[in-house]
Amino acid sequence: MHGRIAAVVLLALPLSPVIGSGIPSTDKPAEPDKFFHEFVGLNDNQIREIREGKAIAKILDSPTADQVFVFGSVYINSTPERYLAFASDTDALRKLPSYIALRKFSDPPQLSDLTDFTMDEQDFKQLKNCKPGHCEVQLPTEAMEEFQRSVNWSAPDANDQANRLAQQMALQALLNYEQGGNTALGTYRDKNHPAVVAETFASLLSRSKALPVYLPELREYLLNYPKADSGNIQSEFYWEKVNFGLKPTLRMVQAIVYQGKSPERTVYAVAVKQLYASHYFESALDLTVCVKDDEHPAHPGFYLITMKGSQQAGLTGLKGGIVRKVAVDKTRSSLEKAVASIKQKLESQAQSSNPPR
Secondary structure: OOHHOOOOOOOOOOHHHHHOOOOOOOOOOOOOOHHHHHHOOOOOOHHHHHHOOOEEEEOOOOOOEEEEEEEEEEOOOOHHHHHHHHHHHHHHOOOOOEEEEEEEOOOOOOOHHOOOOOOOOOHHHHHHOOOEEEOOOOOHHHHHHHHHHEEEEEEEEOHHHHHHHHHHHHHHHHHHHHHHHHHHHHHOOOOOEEEEEEHHHHHHOOOOOOOHOOOOOHHHHHHOOOOOOOOOOOEEEEEEEOOOOOOOOEEEEEEEEEEOOOOOEEEEEEEEEEEEEEEOOEEEEEEOOOOOOOOOOOOEEEEEEEEEEEEEEOOOEEEEHHHHHHHHHHHHHHHHHHHHHHHHHHHHHHHOOOOOO
């Protein structure tokens, strides 16, 4: 989805303007100002700039160095429904410079969906010697052992063998997730510190203490899929090959569109949950919420608010600290440009569909 054009991918937030239980008390800041002040730490000038149409992005504090959280927001003179359609347009996403390949999975997923799910030459060379704790590709131990056992690395078609096996593994991993949820995501053993994907994802989700209060159905779905209620949720899976960092990265993600209802208003949210990444991201979640402008009901505008969080390898220690600073600076700048681009595109659509008389 388009909110993911930043180099690092996301986390969750409290938004009572979308799902509030009534008119805010007059002695407290109205939403989303309260959220901007108390959760994000924006000052009055920054909030005013957002309201006036300027894109703002900010890196948020994280409990550990290997976790990155970034906030972005902009006011858009359009409608949440237009954003949901925009965010679900994988054809447009495929055209972005950072995307090498992208494909939506069939329902149910098929091996043919993964035809172009292929490793580059560098990954192929590294995979030949992968061992638990010593591998540049993020994989569970059993996957490393399967590559060593099943691929004839000296054969002329060794690369094709490895890619076919990777495609079979990717399909099986997705089918396992559809049956077993987060616990089926496995453990990466590419570095000295194994990463249990379900645990790292739960840690990211816990970063937003307000999510259970404001978006309880969505939080429950993210944590307890496939057992959670999906009555207000549309979900689909796709894989992508992106070049956000130093090397191309294969990822599989679950894209979730949530339209819940409260007595007052409709809730609009889009979440992108990473299921697998061959590099960098041990876990990642991207949540975007559309907050209608209740102060000006005659206008169709809304606040686009995005929180992105990820847990990444290689951001700790002396060298990792330097890498982290560069990464988060680029992430903040990239997200600011991304939300500004979304504003421009949605407002252009609105103008073309409502030409002046």
